[in-house]
Amino acid sequence: MAPTPAAAATVSSRGDTSPAPPGGSQPVAGGWQLAASSALTRLLRQRELGIALVAIILFVLFSLLSHGTFDSVQNWAAIGSATAELGIVTVGVSLLMVSGEFDLSVGANFAFAALVMALMIHDGYPPLEALGADIGIGIGVGLLNGLVTVMLDIPSFITTLGTFFLWSGVTLLVTGGQTVTILNPPGVLTALGGSVSGQIRAEIFWWLGAGLVIGLLLHRTVTGNWLFAVGGKRFAARETGVPVVRTRVIAFVICGVLAAFAGAVQLGHLDSMSASFGSTYQLEAIAASVVGGCALTGGRGSILGAMIGTVVLQMLDNGLILSGVSPYWYESVVGVIVIAAVALHVRIGRLTRGAEQ
Amino acid sequence: MTGGSSTEGVAGAALVQPSPWFEARRVGKRFGSVVALEEVDVAFRPGEIVALIGDNGSGKSTFVKIASGVYQPDGGTLLIEGREARLRSAKDARQAGIETVHQDLGLVDSMSIARNFFLGAELRRGPFLDLTRMERETRKMLVEIGLGNLRAVGQEVSRLSGGERQAISIGRAVAFQKRMLILDEPTSALSIKETETVFEFIRMAKVRGLAVLCVMHNLVQVRDIADRFVVFWHGRKVADVANTGQSEKELAEYILEGKLSELGIERSSLDTGTLRALMQE
Numbered sequence: 004m005a006p007t008p009a010a011a012a013t014v015s016s017r018g019d020t021s022p023a024p025p026g027g028s029q030p031v032a033g034g035w036q037l038a039a040s041s042a043l044t045r046l047l048r049q050r051e052l053g054i055a056l057v058a059i060i061l062f063v064l065f066s067l068l069s070h071g072t073f074d075s076v077q078n079w080a081a082i083g084s085a086t087a088e089l090g091i092v093t094v095g096v097s098l099l100m101v102s103g104e105f106d107l108s109v110g111a112n113f114a115f116a117a118l119v120m121a122l123m124i125h126d127g128y129p130p131l132e133a134l135g136a137d138i139g140i141g142i143g144v145g146l147l148n149g150l151v152t153v154m155l156d157i158p159s160f161i162t163t164l165g166t167f168f169l170w171s172g173v174t175l176l177v178t179g180g181q182t183v184t185i186l187n188p189p190g191v192l193t194a195l196g197g198s199v200s201g202q203i204r205a206e207i208f209w210w211l212g213a214g215l216v217i218g219l220l221l222h223r224t225v226t227g228n229w230l231f232a233v234g235g236k237r238f239a240a241r242e243t244g245v246p247v248v249r250t251r252v253i254a255f256v257i258c259g260v261l262a263a264f265a266g267a268v269q270l271g272h273l274d275s276m277s278a279s280f281g282s283t284y285q286l287e288a289i290a291a292s293v294v295g296g297c298a299l300t301g302g303r304g305s306i307l308g309a310m311i312g313t314v315v316l317q318m319l320d321n322g323l324i325l326s327g328v329s330p331y332w333y334e335s336v337v338g339v340i341v342i343a344a345v346a347l348h349v350r351i352g353r354l355t356r357g358a359e360q
Numbered sequence: 361m362t363g364g365s366s367t368e369g370v371a372g373a374a375l376v377q378p379s380p381w382f383e384a385r386r387v388g389k390r391f392g393s394v395v396a397l398e399e400v401d402v403a404f405r406p407g408e409i410v411a412l413i414g415d416n417g418s419g420k421s422t423f424v425k426i427a428s429g430v431y432q433p434d435g436g437t438l439l440i441e442g443r444e445a446r447l448r449s450a451k452d453a454r455q456a457g458i459e460t461v462h463q464d465l466g467l468v469d470s471m472s473i474a475r476n477f478f479l480g481a482e483l484r485r486g487p488f489l490d491l492t493r494m495e496r497e498t499r500k501m502l503v504e505i506g507l508g509n510l511r512a513v514g515q516e517v518s519r520l521s522g523g524e525r526q527a528i529s530i531g532r533a534v535a536f537q538k539r540m541l542i543l544d545e546p547t548s549a550l551s552i553k554e555t556e557t558v559f560e561f562i563r564m565a566k567v568r569g570l571a572v573l574c575v576m577h578n579l580v581q582v583r584d585i586a587d588r589f590v591v592f593w594h595g596r597k598v599a600d601v602a603n604t605g606q607s608e609k610e611l612a613e614y615i616l617e618g619k620l621s622e623l624g625i626e627r628s629s630l631d632t633g634t635l636r637a638l639m640q641e
Contacts, residue, residue, distance in 0.1 A: 223489055225482045228471075232479055235468035242466040244451055244480035302470035 051308040053347050054295045057340070058315050065322030073325045080202035086317040087206035088113075088269045089291070090310060092284050094210075094217045095261030097292035097309035101221060102254035103234035103301025104159035108148060109262035109288060111170035113281035116140040117266030118174055121183040121276040130191035137267045138260060144170065145259020149252035159255070167285065174278045184275035196271025206268045210310075213261060218306035220257075230254055235302030290337060291316050294344040315340070378405050381441060381571045382427070382458070382540050388435035389422050389595075396422040398595045399436065404540060404571035409562060411586030411603075412575045414615060418592040420575050421544070427573065428460035428542055429453030459533035460542040463549075467525055469518040474498040476517050477532055505531040505561065523554030530561040533570070540571040547581055559585050579608045593618025 065073040072078060092109050099106050116137040123133035144166065152162045185192065196206045221227040229250040232240035241247045262284075270276050295312025297304030316337060324330050380403035389397040397419045404410055414420050425431040426438070429447035438445050440456055447453045453460070467476050474491070477498045483490040495513045502508040507527055517525065526546055533541045543562065547555040562585055566572055576582045582589070583603065591599035591614040598618030 219488070223491070224487060225484060225489060228475055228479065228482055228489060231471055231475070232468045235470040239466045239468050240479070242450065242460075242462060244454060298470075302468065 068326035087210040091265035095258035096288035110284040113266040116263035141260040141263025145256035149255030182277040386436035414592035457539035
């Protein structure tokens, strides 16, 4: 669930607006839990906890193994830059997963939208118009995914598997497989992915900004509440008057826009774009979301968790190299981490929610 | 919540009955050639608990779906406060003041009690959810319905027992000042103790002046909660009587009489053996 404020967990007398002081008014009655273990459960219920622990352990481990290169400022600037594009994609994917759906087309959307943008800039269109086209493609791809899924009533896994191939094919057709490079990058591209100060690049701030906006949207707005409801139990959401179809389509559109925007940021970083960029992002974004606490079945998850999840994947990639381990281990380790993380979430869930019903 | 029984003269035995809040007149529904409901008249008064009983296929759930806006009747009229009402959707019915607690309760397990309480009717402050106020209001309502000291509003609904979920659903209808509460088999999945708790909540809704329609097939339990029994048989109403302490057997006989009249059999012509066999069915 949302990173709920402490106010949520205390029973207090009516009328107060602030979190009730512990020990104020009635204690939690019924003897179902001791106060101490209640505090522990509350902590464990934060979905970010497990992944934050993993991140800390990896940080300590790699810092020790890399003899001081891993925990340097320069290295973290590099990790931040490398995290940003996948991070922006993951923010959208995790929101969509909370609503109970998947998007396997984010990688293709990422490359297609950014390539159109690159070609437009290359051909002399105003850069802002090119960015608008990129975002427009994101909206269109997301809308198509959403409408096809809702109207044909098929699993989004299948819809987006189809559109993944569709847009990958279109991208190859348009570019003939060539890399498009922009020789004199305009200001828009610098603002998206250029250097802000030394090794710190703009894309980190776009990632943090996207996380903040989407995090607020998901955890603090009515639309977000509906996304959780639709993903948690669609039928119940419909019964209580939630506009289920609209909410589901909105989730696909948000995911599509963020994937396309991440492509634009990538273009800003590299000043070039190829059809093969981002081709593994769909799986990495799902892995990062799951590691960060998103339930595959929908209804549970957090943007902050997914963001830490992305950092963990990037720490692995970077830390293995700096520790002198072959980088070819990266994917295998990610696989193990994904399984371990889900096993951990299931255990913590049982512990804090009682037996699964 | 204080003593279960109401001090108002709302039971069927009362001399002065309030006028019905919701009424179905000669309501019918067919599905192709199958008649699910045939010219049914039922009235629901504020502060009265009507138990709808009958076998599977008797038209109970068709009636519930018509009253909650899911199906449209193809004959007859629905009246709310004496005026003709068209309930084109579940949303229409809810806006008119009819809250239906379905068997799956309309609660999202993975969300907190407070978020569930306000689902579809969220409180806002600017563009954001007013979570503080939602939690405060939910807490207040939980205290009012007697669950305030038992549960924290930030807990996931998945932690609640079946009885507590029913209580939350019923509490939601009361809190949002609905006028009629429809419960579809509210106790079918509950233990005896939990059933009694849920009955307390249904009585609370009654005391608050809601018209209550309770669909049940447990003829033992229904005697504890109903003010009036409405009995359906094959889409027709075959009995509509006040609860005067009828036994379970007498209730079964209402159902049986519907069956006999349909078969065109005089009850007196049957020997006890056949009667018992029919009642066993």
